[in-house]
Amino acid sequence: MEDGEIGAYLLVTGLLIFVYTVLKWNDLRYGGKSLPPGTMGLPFFGQTVEFLKQGPDFMKAQRARYGSMFKTHILGSPTIVCMDAEVNKYILMNESKGFVPGYPKAMHNILGQNNIGAVHGSPHKILRGSLLSLISPIMIKESLLPRIDNVIRYLVDGLNGKTIDIQEKTEEMAYLVSFSQIFCNIEPGTSLYNVLKSEFDKLTLGTLSLPINLPGTNYYKGLMSSKNIMKYVSKIIEGRRVASVPPHKDQLNELLGIIDSKYQLSDEDVINQIFTLLYSGYETVSTTTMMVLKYLHDHPKALQELRDEHFRIREGKKPDEGIDWSEYKSMTFTRAVIFEATRLKTVVNGVLRRTIEDVELNGFVIPKGWKIYVYTREINYDPLLYPEPFTFNPWRWLHDKSLESHKYFLLFGGGTRVCPGKEKALVSISLFLHYFVTSYRWEEVGEQKIMNFPRVQAPNGLKIRISSY
């Protein structure tokens, strides 16, 4: 071989080794024996592109290759994806063994470093206790229900003959139901209400974006909005403290301890709790309500049964008489429809955890600082739990009453962080359905497109034409 040929040969070999090392860098770096199988993808990007492009199909393909616990590198972090129902349950029940929440940085920076989703241990217990003292089923029964009823009536009133985007309407409903409980003296439509709503919309968008802190990015705008909301709320708090008027009976005054509360929170914690109340029940409730209406539209038999249930409740009631707790509890078919739509559309694919020490899990050792994606989506389509899992069949929840208390019922999470807003969500959606289906019929207008991933969403809105029933 000539000198020139040897040089070219070495160059090509060197290049191949370099390319191989770059491609395999993540696998070499994270290739510990004690980790679950899987591939880590490219340096820095990992398998993020495949994950975002294919969504649930990516998860299923990796599971088929590596089993129901596999390692990957997505959204900037080495991650273990767990699709094993038993192991997932274990993680959710055992936060104290080192599995704390692992939500993205953008979320914590915007919603607050001391937000319920960012803290663990005793700060979490205090914030959770304080939230439950505001929105537990007992509070709904004793004080929140009439106000939720009023808000929903206000929103559903006067829609006859109109064509609306039901996605927008259900977003407005989810926001206003929470807002009106927190600030009972700020009416919708006032300039303060509008400013807070528009800042909240930017904040929400910011939490779902990459944390690139440059003017013009959604993340930057989200951070600005978070600061602006804090300023507005601080001013409202000042007013509440000096006001000589009798105290309003609302959640802000409860959080401040102006009316009875056993929780002593700093003003910063109060503002964090307000973010939580507005944020956690926003997209979850609005999307679920929109999807329930979509399924009812597509399944006339279910719609008829739901309508019958609500007309039975209205029998003997005056038109302006609200719904009480026992009437709400009697809406068993409605509850079944809500669960079925939430199951089938899977509004929450799973929850994120982070390890705060090396932890043993199912025979593997997960290093400190890794994310764990407790991926619960596939449980919703398990044919053993839900026969013919892809069929919309709300009756299954009535035939098998144990489904809601089944250990794999994880639509609202599980363990220490099981959703404290579950009943509030169900009441809001049920009341919205009550007034909507007893007042109107509706038909969809134009082509309807629903995206399933990364969020369940109608990208162009979901237009419906409404007429009185």
Ligand code: HEM
């Ligand atoms: C259909 C509606 C809803 C669904 C599907 C839903 C689902 C969930 C899930 C899956 C979790 C567990 C998160 C985790 O383990 O990290 C959760 C937690 C939470 N949810 Fe909901 N949620 C809904 C409505 C609401 C509402 C109306 C509120 C009212 C404020 C709320 C407040 C919260 C809070 C504060 C947490 C965190 C609890 C903690 O960290 O201890 N949710 N939710």
